[in-house]
Amino acid sequence: MAESTIHEGTEGALSRRKQREQNLYAGRVKVHPMAIGGFYRKLKWAAVIVLLGIYYIAPWLRWDRGPNTPDQALLIDMPARRAYFFGIEIWPQEVYYLAGLLIMGAIGLFLVTSLLGRVWCGYACPQTVWTDLYMLVERWIEGDRNARIKLDRQPLTGQKLAKRLAKHSVWLLIALATGGAWIMYFVDAPTVVGNFFTGQASFSVYFFVGMFTATTYLLAGWAREQVCTYMCPWPRFQAAMFDEDTMIVTYEPWRGEPRGKPKKGKTHVSPANLPPKGPDDSSTPGLAAIDWEQANALYGRDKVDGKGDCIACDKCVAVCPTGIDIRDGVQMECIGCALCIDACNSVMEKLGRPKNLITYDTLANQERRARGEKPRIRLIRARTILYGSLLAVVAGIMLFTLMTRSTHDLNVLHDRNPLFVTLSDGAIRNGYTIKILNKERAQSSYTLELGNLPQGTLSVVGMNTPRARQVQLTADPDSVTSYKIYVERPSSAVEQTTRDFQFRLTDRQGNVVVQETLFRGPER
Helix, strand or coil, X not given: CHHHHHHHHHHHHHHHHHHHXXXXXXXXXXXXXXXXXXXXXXXXXHHHHHHHHHHHHHHHCECCCCCCCCCECEEEECCCCEEEECCEEECHHHCHHHHHHHHHHHHHHHHHHHHHCCHHHHXXXXXXXXXXHXXXXXXXXHCCHHHHHHHHHCCCCHHHHHHHHHHHHHHHHHHHHHHHHHHCCCCCHHHHHHHHHHCCCCHHHHHHHHHHHHHHHHHHHHHCHHHHHHHXXXXXXXXXXXXXXCCEEEECHHHHCCCCCCCCCCECCCHHHCCCCCCCCCCCCCCCCCCHHHHXXXXXXXXXXXXXXXXXXXXXXXXXCCCCCHHHXXXXXXXXXXXXXXXXXXXXXXXXXXCCCEEXXXXXXXXXXXXXXXXXXXXXXXXXXXXXXXXXXXXXXXXXXXXXXXXXXXXEEECCCCCCEECCCCCEEEEXXXXXXXXXXXXXXXXXXXXXXXXXXXXXXXXXXXXXXXXXXXXXXCEEEEEEEEEEECHHHCCCCEEEEEEEEEECCCCEEEEEXXXXXXXX
C-alpha cells in the first residue's frame, strides 16, 4: 500500500513537472498592427523616406577624382583595397578610421539611448525601417488590421491566393533591390546593374545579392518583431543605459486607472476637471492623481463613473508593431516607436479628454506628475556628460588625424634570412624591403636617408648609384612602390648585436615620415 502511494505520488510529481515544462513554451501569436496617423507616425515615415532614399540613391552619386580612378562618390573597392567617401580616400593602412567610426557609432548610440531611450530601434534600425516598408505594402494589398486577420482565417480561395502572390512578389522585388543596392557600394553601380541582368556579373555578385535578398525577405516579411524580441541583443543590455531621467514611452496609471468604458448618465472625472483643493494646494492643475473623495463631493457620489481616462479600447495594443501592452509598464519588447501615443491621443481627442495618457516622459516625471508637481527634463547628467565627452574626444581625434594626414607613408621590412651578411672587406650588410605609399595623383620624388646610424650607407638594388647616406627615389601615383635596400656599416662601427635606427623619407614639400627599424650584426 505504501509502495503504491509512493509510486502514485512520484508519477503525479513527474506529470506536474512535465506539465510545467510544456507550459514554458508559448507559440508565436501573429501581430497585425493597425494603421494609425499622428505626429509620431509622420515622424517615422519621414525617417523611412530619408533612410531608404540615402540607401538606394547613394551608390549612384558621382564624384570626379581625375583619370584612372573610380567616379562613384561612395565606394569600397575591395580589389584595389581602397574606400572612397566623396573627396576622402582611405587606404588599408588607415583602417583605424573604420575603427573610429564604429567607436563613435557605439558611443553615440549609448548617448542617444541614455537621453531618449530606444529611439534608434523605433526610427532608424534597418529592421524597423524595412519592416515598416513591408507592412505598408501588406496594408495596400490585403487591407488594414481587421481585413488581414479576416483574410488569415479564410480558407484558400482564388482571391486570397492572388493577394498573397501579389504581396510576396512585391516583397521579393524590394528585397532584390535591397540586395542589389548593397552590392553597389562595393562595385561600380551602373556597371554591375548591366552585368547583373546580362549574366556577366561574377559569382560573388549573384551570391551576395541572393543572400541579402533572402535575409531581407525573411527578416522584414516573416520574422518582423521576433528579430527585436529574440534575435537582437540590444534590448538585453540597453536597460543598463536607462535611468529615472531617460525619456521613454510610458503610460500614466495614476491618471488612466481604473480603466473602463464611458457610462451613460455618469460624469467622467479627469485630473483637469478638479479645481485646487484650497489656497494651500500647490499641485499643478491637470497633473495630480484624481482625489475620488473630492470628485464625489464635487459631482455627487452617484454621478461619478469612478473610472480613469483609459477606456480600455486596446487601440494602443492594436497599433504596436511588437504586440505589447504599454500599460503593463516598461518592457524589453518596446522599441520606442510611440505609435501607441498617436493611437491613444486620437481616442482622447474624440472623448474630449487631455492627451498624452501615453507619452514620452521620464519615470521621475511620472512620479512628479502623480504628486501634482511640475515635471522637468534633466539632459545633463553624469552618464550623458561621460558619453558626450567620449564622443567629442573620439570625433576630435579622428578629425585631427584626417586633417593632418600625410600624402605619403613608409613601411620597412627587414630581411628574415639571412639577418645580416659579412662582406669580403669585413663590412656588415643588412637587407630591407621598403614600400613607399604615394596617395597623390601624380608621380612624386622623395629623399630617403639614414638616421641614428653612424658610418652607415645605403644602396638601392637596380639603381646604379654609389653607396651614400641618402638616395633619391620616386613613387608611382596613387600606388605603393617597393624598393630593395641594402644598408652597410664597417665592422669596426658595429659595436652591438642590434641597433635601433631610422629611415627618414622626405617629399618635395619637406614633409617627413620616420620609420624605426633594427640593424643586426654578429654577437659581440
